[in-house]
Amino acid sequence: MTYKNNSVKINFKFDYKNLIIAVFIFLVEILIATKLKDLFFVRAYLGDVFVVMLIYYFIKAFFGFNSTKLIIGIFIFSCMIEFAQYFHFGELMGFKDNRIMMIVLGNSFSWLDILCYFAGCLILYLITKIKLE
Numbered sequence: 001m002t003y004k005n006n007s008v009k010i011n012f013k014f015d016y017k018n019l020i021i022a023v024f025i026f027l028v029e030i031l032i033a034t035k036l037k038d039l040f041f042v043r044a045y046l047g048d049v050f051v052v053m054l055i056y057y058f059i060k061a062f063f064g065f066n067s068t069k070l071i072i073g074i075f076i077f078s079c080m081i082e083f084a085q086y087f088h089f090g091e092l093m094g095f096k097d098n099r100i101m102m103i104v105l106g107n108s109f110s111w112l113d114i115l116c117y118f119a120g121c122l123i124l125y126l127i128t129k130i131k132l133e
Contacts, residue, residue, distance in 0.1 A: 011064035019061035025054040033103075048116035049123070052078055056124050067128040071121050078117040085109045 032047045055074050059065065084090075086109035095101035106113075 012062065013064035015061050018057045022054055022057035022061055025050055025057060029054060045112065045116050048113050049120040052117050052120035053124055068125065071124050071128070074124075075117055075121045078121075079114055081105065082109060082113050082117070 029047060029050055032042055032050070036042045052074050055077075056070060059070060059074075060067070085106045088107070090096065090102050090105040090107060095105065
């Protein structure tokens with residue numbers, strides 16, 4: 001199914017393989033947040049690498065977007081969320097006492113997080129290029 005207005009073409013396409021990958025990565029993220037939370041490197045950095053992959057595969061499970069453009073969009077989105085943390089966006093929006101929203105939005109800005117998002121997006125890009133060849 002394709003939806004098109006004057007400027008954007010959205011191609012709805014269900015892909016169960018991408019959904020399975022997204023669910024698997026989501027379970028890994030839960031594992032990192034619960035059982036591996038004491039391993040600083042894993043919690044602080046690997047989780048951020050995986051989160052961009054989770055977003056990518058979840059979106060690809062339902063939409064047929066161009067992979068490279070999607071990866072760039074996810075990186076920009078991730079950076080926007082990270083910069084919003086610098087301004088304490090979650091607290092400004094009234095989510096200070098909402099634990100789930102504060103986890104989703106984050107609460108502290110870090111250049112290293114942006115580097116992790118970039119690493120995750122680079123890995124995704126390499127995966128998509130290897131798959132195409």
